Amino acid sequence: MSTCFVDQVATREILLRVTNVCGVCYSDLHEGDPIYYDLQHYRYLCQECYEKLCEKMNEQCEVLEEEGLFG
């Protein structure tokens, strides 16, 4: 899934300048946490949301399960 996400470690810089919450569940991110940048939606995810999303995605980074709900 490395084509869909960039895995990083939350730094003070990211938390201050970009975001300090997960883009999906809005839980707090903390310095040193593993975080995942979603290249499709330009947002950072916490590890839990990243893992959930990965399970639903195909190789094109499309979320199959939710197709049609918003369409």
Ligand SMILES: [Zn+2]
């Ligand atoms: Zn989350």
